[in-house]
Amino acid sequence: MLIRLTGGTVYDPASGIDGQQQDIYIENGRIIDKPQGEFKVDQDYDLQGKVVMSGAIDMHTHIGGGKGNIARMLLPEDHRQDPVPRSDITRSGCGHAMPSTFVTGYRYAEMGYTAGFEPALLPINARQAHMEMGDIPILDKGGYVMLGSDDYLLRLLTAKKDQKAINDYVAWTMHTAKAIGVKVVNPGGINAFKFNQRKLDLDEQNAHYGVTPREILQVLATAVKELGVPHPLHVHGCNLGVPGNVQTTLDTIQGIGGLPMHLTHIQFHSYGTEGDFKFSSGAAQIAEAINSNKNITVDVGQILFGQTVTASGDNMRQHANHKFASPNKWVVMDIECDAGCGVVPFKYKDQNFVNALQWAIGLETFLLVNDPWRIFLTTDHPNGAPFTSYPHLIRLLMDRSFRNDMLSTIHPEAQKMTTLASIDREYTLQEIAIMTRAGAAKLIGLTDRGGLSAGNFADITIYTDNADRQKMFEKPDYVFKDGQLVVVNGKVVSTKWGTTHVVKPDFDPSVEKGLKDYFDRYLTMKLGNFKISDDEIIEDGRGSITVHPLSS
Amino acid sequence: MIEITEVPSPFCGIGTDDLTIRVDGVSIKVIENGCAVNTPAFEQAITDTSPRVNGQEVSLDVAITAAAALLKDTRLPVIGGCATDVNGMRALLALADRAGAVVDNMNFTGARNNFLALQDSGWMNTTLAEVKNRCDLLLIVGTDLEAFAPRFFERYLWNKEAMFLADTSARDIVYLGQSPTGSASTSPTGKQAHVLPCATEDLPEVIAVLRALVKAQPITAKTVCGIAVADLQALADKFKAAKYSVVTWAASALAYAQAELTVQQLSEMIKDINNQNTRSSGLPLAGKEGDQTANQVCGWTTGYPARMRFSAGYPEYDPFLNDTNLLLANGEADALVWVQAFNSKSVPPETTLPTIVVARSGMVFTKEPEVFIPVGTPGIDHVGHAYRMDNVVAIRLKKLRDSGLPSTAEVLNAIEQAL
Numbered sequence: 001m002l003i004r005l006t007g008g009t010v011y012d013p014a015s016g017i018d019g020q021q022q023d024i025y026i027e028n029g030r031i032i033d034k035p036q037g038e039f040k041v042d043q044d045y046d047l048q049g050k051v052v053m054s055g056a057i058d059m060h061t062h063i064g065g066g067k068g069n070i071a072r073m074l075l076p077e078d079h080r081q082d083p084v085p086r087s088d089i090t091r092s093g094c095g096h097a098m099p100s101t102f103v104t105g106y107r108y109a110e111m112g113y114t115a116g117f118e119p120a121l122l123p124i125n126a127r128q129a130h131m132e133m134g135d136i137p138i139l140d141k142g143g144y145v146m147l148g149s150d151d152y153l154l155r156l157l158t159a160k161k162d163q164k165a166i167n168d169y170v171a172w173t174m175h176t177a178k179a180i181g182v183k184v185v186n187p188g189g190i191n192a193f194k195f196n197q198r199k200l201d202l203d204e205q206n207a208h209y210g211v212t213p214r215e216i217l218q219v220l221a222t223a224v225k226e227l228g229v230p231h232p233l234h235v236h237g238c239n240l241g242v243p244g245n246v247q248t249t250l251d252t253i254q255g256i257g258g259l260p261m262h263l264t265h266i267q268f269h270s271y272g273t274e275g276d277f278k279f280s281s282g283a284a285q286i287a288e289a290i291n292s293n294k295n296i297t298v299d300v301g302q303i304l305f306g307q308t309v310t311a312s313g314d315n316m317r318q319h320a321n322h323k324f325a326s327p328n329k330w331v332v333m334d335i336e337c338d339a340g341c342g343v344v345p346f347k348y349k350d351q352n353f354v355n356a357l358q359w360a361i362g363l364e365t366f367l368l369v370n371d372p373w374r375i376f377l378t379t380d381h382p383n384g385a386p387f388t389s390y391p392h393l394i395r396l397l398m399d400r401s402f403r404n405d406m407l408s409t410i411h412p413e414a415q416k417m418t419t420l421a422s423i424d425r426e427y428t429l430q431e432i433a434i435m436t437r438a439g440a441a442k443l444i445g446l447t448d449r450g451g452l453s454a455g456n457f458a459d460i461t462i463y464t465d466n467a468d469r470q471k472m473f474e475k476p477d478y479v480f481k482d483g484q485l486v487v488v489n490g491k492v493v494s495t496k497w498g499t500t501h502v503v504k505p506d507f508d509p510s511v512e513k514g515l516k517d518y519f520d521r522y523l524t525m526k527l528g529n530f531k532i533s534d535d536e537i538i539e540d541g542r543g544s545i546t547v548h549p550l551s552s
Numbered sequence: 553m554i555e556i557t558e559v560p561s562p563f564c565g566i567g568t569d570d571l572t573i574r575v576d577g578v579s580i581k582v583i584e585n586g587c588a589v590n591t592p593a594f595e596q597a598i599t600d601t602s603p604r605v606n607g608q609e610v611s612l613d614v615a616i617t618a619a620a621a622l623l624k625d626t627r628l629p630v631i632g633g634c635a636t637d638v639n640g641m642r643a644l645l646a647l648a649d650r651a652g653a654v655v656d657n658m659n660f661t662g663a664r665n666n667f668l669a670l671q672d673s674g675w676m677n678t679t680l681a682e683v684k685n686r687c688d689l690l691l692i693v694g695t696d697l698e699a700f701a702p703r704f705f706e707r708y709l710w711n712k713e714a715m716f717l718a719d720t721s722a723r724d725i726v727y728l729g730q731s732p733t734g735s736a737s738t739s740p741t742g743k744q745a746h747v748l749p750c751a752t753e754d755l756p757e758v759i760a761v762l763r764a765l766v767k768a769q770p771i772t773a774k775t776v777c778g779i780a781v782a783d784l785q786a787l788a789d790k791f792k793a794a795k796y797s798v799v800t801w802a803a804s805a806l807a808y809a810q811a812e813l814t815v816q817q818l819s820e821m822i823k824d825i826n827n828q829n830t831r832s833s834g835l836p837l838a839g840k841e842g843d844q845t846a847n848q849v850c851g852w853t854t855g856y857p858a859r860m861r862f863s864a865g866y867p868e869y870d871p872f873l874n875d876t877n878l879l880l881a882n883g884e885a886d887a888l889v890w891v892q893a894f895n896s897k898s899v900p901p902e903t904t905l906p907t908i909v910v911a912r913s914g915m916v917f918t919k920e921p922e923v924f925i926p927v928g929t930p931g932i933d934h935v936g937h938a939y940r941m942d943n944v945v946a947i948r949l950k951k952l953r954d955s956g957l958p959s960t961a962e963v964l965n966a967i968e969q970a971l
Contacts, residue, residue, distance in 0.1 A: 066944050069851045076671060076869050079855035083866040092649050092866040094855035100867075101852045124681075127937065127946045131638055132852045151685075151715060194686065196795070196831050208716065319676075319826070329674040334833060335944050336681040337715070343674075521713050524680045526558045529569045529948055536948065539935070540639060540961075 001042045002027050002035070003483065008047030008462060011429050012054065013438040014451030018430045024052065026458040029483035033454040047462055050477060053433045054452050055114025055459030057440040060234075060264055060299050061381040063104055063136060064118040064143065065129035067311040067341035070331050071098040071382070074343060075309060077327075090492055097308045097345075097382045105137035106492045107388055112461030112476040115140035115498065116387075117444060119183050119234060119264060120313045122146050124336040124525075126177035127532055130500065134543050138481055140449070140459075140498035144181035144234045145173055146313055148216045149190035151337040152518055154209040163222055164508075170223040171507035172515070176531040180444060180501050180548065181231035182224050183264075185313040186238055187213035190340040193316035200316065202238050202251050213238050214255050221259040227505035228550030230445025232260030232297065237269050240317045244273045246282025253289050253296055262443070265301025265380040266290075267362040275417055277353055281361045284419065287368030290375070297443055298369070299376035302362035302393055303355065304385035309345045311382065318342020337522065348385070356414035360407070364418060366397055367425045372434040376443070391474035397427040398469045445548050446501060458483035497542040504547055555583065560947045562637070562894065562931045562938035563593040565839025566701045566708070567680065567947055575953050580932065587702035594932065596896060598955055599914040603925040612925070612958060612966075619908045619923045620970035622887060623651050627863075629887040630654040632876035632900065633911070634850075634858055635841040636893040637936030637949065640960030641849035644891055647968040649862050654885070655850060656876045657858035658898065659843040662804025664871045666836050667847075667857050668812035675819035676826060678798060678833035679942035684708045685715040687723060689794035691787070692745075693801040693818060694729040694755050698736035700802055700837055701941075705736040716796075724794070726787060728762075729755050730805070748787070750777045753808045756817070758784070763821040766791060766828075791825050791832060802837040839941035841894050842930075848939050848946075877901055893927050893960045910963050913955075928957035 003026040010022040025032045062068050072079070079094035084103045086092035093100030099107060108116060116136075121129045121143035133141040147153055147170065156165055170182060188211055189200040195207045202214050221233040237252050239245040249269040253261075263269065272280035290296050307326075312318050315332050319342060322330045326347040333341050348355040362384070369375040377394070381387040396403045400423075407420055415421075427435075441450025448456050460480040466472035475490030486494050512527065519527040537543040553576045560569035564587065571594070572584035578598050582591045603615030610618070623629055631648050634641065634657040648655045657663070669675065683690070690709065697704055714720050721739035727747045737745040750758050754777035761776045765788035771781050791797050799818055806814050818834065825832035838844050846858040854860055856869035872878075879885040880903045888907045890900035896914035900907060900921070907921035912929050930936035931949030936959070939946050 069848060072851050072855045073667070073847075073857055074671060074674065076856055079867070079869070083864075083868070085865040086649055086862075091646070091853075092862060093853065094867060098855075100855045122944075125944050127948070128848070128944070131849075131937065131946065135642065135852060194682065194796070194831065196829065325674075329670075329672060331670070331674045332676045333944070334678045334682045336679045337685055338681070522681070522685055522715050524567055524684060524708070525945070525947070526569050528558055529560055532948075535935075536937075540642075 002039065003043045004041045005045050005047050005052060005460070005462070008050045008052035010052045010452060011433040012452040013430055013434045014441070015453045024452060024460065026480065026483045029458055031452060031454050031456045031458050045478065049465065051429065051463040051465050052452070053461050054437045054450050054456070055461050055479065055481065056112050056436040057450055058108070058113055058116040058378065058387065059376050059440040059444055060119045060378045061116045061387055062118060062120065062311055062383070063116050064133040064141065065120060065122065066125045067313070067343055068098055069132070070341070070343045071309045071311045074329060074331060075345060078307065089495060097386050098311070101132055101135035102137060105139050109138040109479055109481065109487050109492060110490050111388070111390060111474060112463070112479050113139065114459040114479070114481050115449060117141065117180070118143040120144070120146050120185060121177055121179055122313065122335060122339040123150070123173055123177045124338045127536065130178060130532065130537055133500065134537065134540070137495045138486055138498060140501060142180040142444070142501035144183035144231070145177040145179035146183045146185055146339055147173060148184035148187045148220060149339055151191065154188065154191060154206065154211055157211045157215060157219065158209045163219065163226070166219045167223045167226055168507040168511040170220065171227050171505040172511050175504055175507070178500065178502050178532050178537065178545070180503050181229065181234050182220060183234040183236070184216065184220055185236040186240065186316055187216040189213065189238060189316045190313060193319065193340065194334050198316065198320065200238060202248055202255065217252065217256060221256055221261055225259055228552065229503055229505055230548070230551050231443060232262045234262045234264055236264050236314060240268050240314055241321060243271045243279045245269050246272050246285055249286060250289055253293055256295070258295050260295050262297045264299050265378065265383065266298040267301045267303065267358065267365055267384070270361050270365060277413065279354055279357060280417055281357060281364060283361045283364035284368060287365055290369050291371070297374045299378040300362050300365050301378055301380035301384045303348050303358045304379060304389045304392065305348045305350045305355065305359065306385065307347045308382045308385055309343065311341070311343045313339055313341050315340030315342045318344050336524070350410045353411045353413050356410035357417055359410065360414060360418035360420045363396060363403065363420055364423065367423045372431040373439045373442070375435060376440055377435045391470045394432055394473045395468070395470035398432065400424060400426050445503065447548055499544045499546045500537055501546050501548060503550060505550055556950065556952055559950055559952065560931065561590045562842070562949055564589045564701050564703070565837065565941040566704055567940035567945060568703055568707065569947060573952060578953050578955050580952060589702055593895070596912070596914060600926050601913060601957060603923070605923055607920045615923055615925050616963065616966045616970055619925070619967045622906050622908060622922055623967070623971060626651065626887040628654065628885050629889060630656060630876050630879050630885040631889040631891060632656050633658050633890045633892040633898070634846040635895065635898065636891055636960040637842065637930035637938055638845055638849055638946065639936060640891070640893060640930065640964065641846055643961040643964035643968065645850060645853045647964045650968050650971055652863045652865070653889070654861040654863070654874050654879060655858055656874055657843050657846040659804060659841060660859040660871070661875065663838060663843060663847065663857070665803035665806055665811040665815050667871060669815035669819055673816055673820065675834050676822050678835055679944050680708050680940070682833070683798055683835060684711055685717070686796040687798045688717060689724040689726070689790055689797040691726045691728060691797065691799045693799060694752050695800070695802040695805045695837065696730050696733050697800065698732060698734050702736070710740050724790060728758065748779050748783055750779055752806070755806065756814050759814060759817045762788060763817055763824065766821055766824050792828055792830060795830060797825065797832040798835050799832070800835040800837055835942065837941055839939060841898065842938060844939035844941060844943055848943070880905065891960060893929055910960060913957060925963050926957060927960050927963055928955055933957050934959045
């Protein structure tokens with residue numbers, strides 16, 4: 001079947017197209033060049049005056065894995081306020097802070113998103129993450145496997161194993177966990193918490209292993225680069241949420257020595273200690289460091305006001321943060337000599353000085369980082385806010401007067417502590433398309449997504465241009481996923497199953513010798529039973545695996 | 553005849569995955585690393601392979617059509633048992649969503665003690681590998697742990713080596729309430745567990761005193777429910793001295809009213825210990841008959857654990873009102889679907905309502921259900937996934953034999969399609 005999208009205004013940064021009128025042809029799920037000679041169009045969409053972008057990609061969203069399911073179990077009262085009935089084509093579920101899997105897929109698609117990436121795939125919990133993502137309809141998905149607090153890696157470091165041994169272990173883990181990237185959370189800190197350490201600075205040693213976060217970052221960033229994994233090491237740094245952590249973050253950027261590194265939810269890592277409340281914005285310094293270090297990419301982790309739940313692998317920091325739990329209930333777990341997690345409900349309030357300034361710090365970061373190819377639009381769903389708040393966030397970035405109106409309503413002391421009112425920048429549609437499409441696909445290493453040129457999968461979102469950018473982005477006219485029309489006027493009209501994106505870097509098979517011995521002696525599962533097979537993702541007939549090429 | 557090694561078990565809840573099993577046709581023999589729970593569960597023979605409608609053997613298609621017809625005009629069907637693998641639960645929830653049914657895991661009344669505590673104040677918990685490598689003090693509350701999981705001590709406490717303990721046999725084991733029935737808790741070097749016995753229903757009082765002592769609150773009584781307060785003080789001191797203590801309980805064994813408050817008291821005590829410059833974690837025991845699996849899959853599909861309903865067209869959770877037995881007794885339900893792929897002895901509750909049973913081959917009924925469809929057991933007849941007690945780890949179950957029995961998922965998906 002040949003589909004033509006006629007006369008839309010196309011924003012396709014991957015091809016350098018910025019608001020030009022173009023026709024797009026779709027056949028067999030992919031975008032094709034205009035057919036030669038005579039051809040018959042089976043379906044024609046008149047898109048005069050509409051905005052056409054590829055489907056949006058959320059490069060950091062907690063949509064699969066145990067901590068999210070703990071968050072669901074913890075908050076029945078949150079679900080009760082947002083029940084989602086079934087329809088002839090969609091399953092029932094619940095929404096708000098941590099939606100059910102089916103509702104996650106529907107609501108992302110209804111905002112024009114066609115892919116989401118789980119950033120914290122614990123090796124031991126990767127099965128669950130893939131099973132949950134396997135129940136998310138429409139979206140493509142993938143995950144970054146979490147390393148850095150696992151005892152095996154720390155033992156390798158203590159034993160002074162060489163970089164090749166680290167690389168083999170990282171590559172093997174990516175295979176077994178079916179990952180497309182590597183994440184590190186509070187490097188070594190989750191492990192240190194199990195030894196009763198309650199904080200771990202960049203150069204502070206793990207009490208048992210004597211290893212520092214700086215060393216962990218160095219070997220993992222090196223491994224990711226040497227293995228040719230396109231997505232740089234995905235880093236949730238030390239000291240999340242701690243006033244003064246701006247210095248830790250600046251040191252982390254300097255310390256990586258030019259290796260590619262992605263700093264996630266940077267907003268939570270950009271705090272100074274100035275002012276009457278000893279809490280200030282470090283966004284300007286962070287943005288300056290990002291602007292001058294081309295090896296660094298970031299996503300923001302914007303907070304937006306209201307109830308949400310924070311779900312993180314960082315059990316050390318989440319335990320410290322439990323004092324702020326609202327409602328006052330929380331879960332912290334140590335997990336399988338592998339990782340940990342902490343789930344703490346939060347209610348961000350615009351009249352709370354700290355929350356109000358966090359909001360401003362995130363926006364300052366967005367607006368002060370010059371290169372939209374190196375900064376990404378996230379709320380660290382659900383940690384800063386549920387993903388459903390993205391259209392509101394886009395309006396804050398694109399509409400200065402709206403932003404300043406909002407600014408004038410937050411805690412007055414926070415208003416005094418932010419430079420936000422003096423920043424004139426407004427994001428353009430092309431810049432939004434870079435952050436949420438082309439840039440994200442490039443960052444993750446997706447070879448045929450995030451663009452509208454021939455050969456790309458036909459993941460396409462069409463909006464009606466509207467000066468109210470929130471209204472525009474919350475209700476696309478059409479969304480196509482792999483060429484199938486899945487959303488019309490902001491409502492799901494059909495569903496399908498997306499693929500799971502992975503990379504498969506090479507490793508020396510002898511890596512399993514040491515691992516088998518370790519599993520038999522210390523873990524609770526046989527090595528053979530630990531490895532996730534492709535079958536587990538595809539056997540129910542819904543899932544598929546897409547392997548992306550490595551960088552040369 | 554073949555031998556299969558490294559077989560994981562969905563039955564014991566503690567994720568044993570080192571069984572060696574001999575398969576001869578459809579008969580199964582556990583050759584190595586069996587236990588009182590796993591061996592009989594694996595070796596249970598296949599008897600019936602054919603579905604029945606009103607006691608008559610029929611084809612699978614006929615049985616599915618009959619099941620769908622029976623469900624078609626119901627107003628509040630209840631799907632009980634919910635003892636199956638991840639794909640079985642996925643299909644069960646799809647069917648329940650379509651039929652507007654109640655979903656109720658058979659172990660939920662016990663698990664509720666945990667969920668109510670979790671949903672009111674939360675907890676700090678750990679998993680089995682952390683226990684194996686770190687735990688230097690284990691408090692077992694109200695439970696005969698070796699009866700619950702015969703290989704728990706061998707696998708997770710008396711392991712030869714641990715990464716962070718010089719001598720695993722030096723671990724302190726303390727029982728509170730229930731005494732152990734065997735000697736599995738005695739270390740390989742002969743170190744015995746310390747037992748502080750009391751009646752199960754006295755646990756709330758004893759634990760309240762223990763927590764007060766952990767928080768250094770003054771206690772004037774000399775004994776509580778037969779236990780010397782000095783002994784509880786010694787236990788509180790052990791918690792403070794330990795580097796990584798673990799408290800375990802089986803929610804189902806706390807069989808008295810409002811036992812969720814006991815779970816909460818323990819969980820809050822663990823938080824208190826973590827505020828006294830050392831580490832401590834909880835370890836709820838579960839994972840039997842697919843209970844963790846049911847709660848996990850129901851959790852991500854609906855937002856709620858597995859005692860909820862779809863009758864309004866969307867998920868609603870009530871951990872009391874959606875109890876199968878209550879709905880049957882009150883006359884609120886109008887049909888029962890019983891799903892039990894693991895245990896043929898776990899029969900549906902007695903009811904006069906039309907009943908569909910999708911269960912392990914060999915189930916014997918006092919009253920023949922309208923529809924009976926024997927299904928394969930996950931981890932024996934087909935591959936699958938099951939959650940361990942510690943909730944983080946899903947184990948990959950193997951297919952051991954070709955029995956020709958359909959999976960729970962195949963049967964429930966077919967019924968849903970027929971609706």
